[in-house]
Amino acid sequence: MSLGDDHEPSGGYGGTGQTRTRLPEGTSDVYGGARRGGRSSSRSLVTVVGVVVLLIAAIAFANRGGDDSPAGSSAGDKPEASSTAASGTKPVQSKVAGIPAGFTHDQQGAQSAASNYATVLVSADILKPTRRTQIVQQVFVPNKQAALQDQLNKAYSRTFLSQIGLDANGNAAAGHTYVSRTVPIGTKTTSYSDTTATAEVWCTGLYGTAGEDSTTPVTSDWFTMTLQLEWSGGDWKVDSFSQKDGPAPVPGDAKASSADEMAKAVEEYGGFTYAR
Template identity: 50%
Template structure:
């Protein structure tokens, strides 16, 4: 998969996903003391913008699979593309693996559900710790790609990048602060589909930053399109390759920014969703 700056196909879906509440509570909580000191004042709040861009580019490079194979794939049928928001009747996921929905239907709708939930998992704070990152990669990527992806991601989530986000080398926030990273899909669209392979784009917004007293890395919103090449493997959809590109981003609204305490409380109180096409 090419570098994200070379990826030119934007997903521009109409509203087309519905949501179901997840069975478990997957929101990030930090109940104990954290390692590391206060964030250095030299890391001004604008650093987070550059860090997010760097992270997206690094992960896109680390996650590159083999060359795309277009032979045998058919262009997505309009009926499997963006649709008005309405139930499809497909159960989004039958089971969970490491807390992640799994057992998606082998259909275009199932591939979209899988891609949306993969974006949520890979955009969460669990990705910033080595143990959590490896569990996610093992659960979501094809077996022949998982080991390579873990190596690439470990390099992408470098100590320098973590430090710029206010985290220590193990991905932990300073004492008294909460690191927030959450992905919220807006919609999905099928680029290509056949029984054993699908290319699905997920348009999403995200939150990333440190919430706490005098944080130098405030929680900000991001907008990206995440494109997944999925393969049917072991009775479920798995990631064979993926790439990201910034946008499309709407004009910011005029809602006043919340305080760090309000953001931290909201993330702890409001759990995430299981997404379904």
Template identity: 60%
Template sequence: MSLGDENEAAASGGYGGTGQTRTRLPDRTGETRRGAGRSPSRSLVTVVGVIVLLIAAIAFANRGGDDSSSRTDTGNKPEAAPTAPTGTKPVGSGFARDEQGVQSAAANYAVALGSAEMFNKARRDAVLQSLITPSRVSYFETKLDQAYSPAFNKNVGLNEDGSTPAGYTFVSRTSPIGTKVTESNNGATVEVWCSGLLGLAGENSTNPVTNSWFTITMKLEWTDGGWKIVTHSQKEGPTPVPGDDRASSADDMAKAVEEYGGFTYAR
């Protein structure tokens, strides 16, 4: 598979509808999105969160995602660590230059796009350098610097510098549900159906953790031995009918985020 054209919208054809998505997950904290009917500020949070997540995922993926990675304990908040595989891993390091490889890459990029780490400029810049195709890095840096402004951070409940207020737990995670390739001419355009969590857990939080559903479309090209993001977009849904589950308390939600690490290897 080679470099794709510059169309951001996914075209029909190619590998569309091929196979099922398999989920394989070593652990890490993730994030993003809002559902329909939210206020404009919440919608902005969703869009920015997705962009952020997408970028971080590539970095994690390019680190290899090897099952032999060591685990680092940092108190109550779990760091990325390997989990026992549930099947044959697609590749030993990085993502293969084929249909399965590009879908795996896209799924993992979506996970990283929802990472709470993207709210830290230093980490965000490092991720962009690793995950975006070289000719687009400057563009992404400019756009994200504008998006992650002090006003934006305050709007999602964080401090102006992107740090979490004392007594609260910031949640920003994305979980891929499935993937499909919709275009394969000179590269690949992949759609990733996702569920996301975003909000501030804690007593008296005015931005409680909520769930949303969305589909990320990203165009990738093969550069320097790996898949790199060229463009991406997001749309709402498909969204299932809500269940009858009772919402957990702020304390229970914060505890869950601290005890259950997010995934860094998603397919």
């Protein structure tokens, strides 16, 4: 599901009915050649490259000398490696309507808020009318809630839900499990002030319907969400957001699981509260 700054729902990931078709073996290689070789040769190459990288890193570290200048001291510096690591600070201490709330009033809090909001905005819950209302009221700034609620209700109408195999309450047919789950990979702020912030969240996710006779089997996707945030009511809230494809890695060689295995995994494995 994707909403632009003007809150117009568009087709795409997150329950909007988009389907993907897996190409036959040998026709989907991104480099236009034959299928990649076995895992053993790849692992040997990775081992050799890994040793070389470690040696270079060790030499570079030894040559650093006594430079004790703080990392990131200049606003124009490129991000240090540590800037992408977990900070170790808990993002929130509470939840409202099952959604993390009470983020810190700083860049770390804005990024944590954006990550957690991405998981609910592109989820199966957004297709359920009652749950959708709770999400809108908790995630968005008050002056945007009514208009956005109306837009989403129109976008996820009974007709639309029926087209993707869901009933009026957003539930899949008996024997099927609808899946739309988002996992943030990383996040950054591209602008920040005491009252507003823009955060980008790089995500991967699953979407589709698990079931033996499903015409839209569960597949994966990679996308980046940009969230415009405001500090409102003592917390970070979303003013608007948009979504674009990628960056996406080269597909791996993992064997696809059965519909039953996928449905069981979705039901048994819970989600996380995401921290910057």
